[in-house]
Amino acid sequence: MFETHVDALYLWVGLSAVSVAVLGVVAGLPMTAPPNATATAATIDEVATSPPGSVEKRRLLADEWALEAGALRLRNDGGTAQAGLTQYAVAADSERLRTVLDGTAPASVYDSPAAFRAALDRARARNETWRPAPERLSIGHVAWGGVDVTLVG
Numbered sequence: 001m002f003e004t005h006v007d008a009l010y011l012w013v014g015l016s017a018v019s020v021a022v023l024g025v026v027a028g029l030p031m032t033a034p035p036n037a038t039a040t041a042a043t044i045d046e047v048a049t050s051p052p053g054s055v056e057k058r059r060l061l062a063d064e065w066a067l068e069a070g071a072l073r074l075r076n077d078g079g080t081a082q083a084g085l086t087q088y089a090v091a092a093d094s095e096r097l098r099t100v101l102d103g104t105a106p107a108s109v110y111d112s113p114a115a116f117r118a119a120l121d122r123a124r125a126r127n128e129t130w131r132p133a134p135e136r137l138s139i140g141h142v143a144w145g146g147v148d149v150t151l152v153g
Contacts, residue, residue: 034081035062035074041083044072044139048087048150052143055103062133067091067152074133089139090123091131092153097123101151106144113145120149 043058062074067089073082092101096109097119110116140151 032076032078034079035060035076037072037074037081037083040074040137041072041085044089044150044152045086047139047141048085048089050141052141052148055138055140057136057138060133060135060137064130065133065137066128066130068128073130075130087150089150089152090120091127091129092138092151093123093126093129093131094119097151098153100142101138101140101153103140106142106147113147116144117147120147 040058040060043056047054047056060074061076063076064074066073067085070088071082071084072089073080075081090097092098099109100106100116106113106116110119134153138151138153142149142151
């Protein structure tokens with residue numbers, strides 16, 4: 001009545017193999033969730049539609065970020081997330097643009113609105129580049145001499 005059946009050995013070996021396979025799948029799953037690009041894009045759009053001089057900071061749970069025409073991309077170990085932007089934004093990727101984003105008037109950093117526009121055009125050309133993500137993303141709406149832009153950095 002309590003004899004070992006030959007089929008039981010095969011059952012245990014098969015069950016062990018399945019258990020190891022399931023453990024491998026679970027161990028391969030990402031430990032973090034993908035970043036929340038939608039909320040960050042909403043913050044960028046909110047600042048872009050606010051009066052010039054508006055500034056907002058948003059905590060960023062991502063390893064890298066990039067702006068492209070009409071979209072924000074964020075990525076971390078959990079994956080890549082993308083969200084659309086209704087307003088165009090420029091990544092403040094130079095020291096001078098970051099100074100303007102930090103609150104310094106563009107007139108104190110650039111010689112003319114044309115020089116400011118040229119710096120923005122150069123930054124727009126590099127917008128799609130993946131950059132290391134800061135802990136907090138700063139967003140500012142800047143207007144000077146006919147140049148109206150939303151800077152992100």
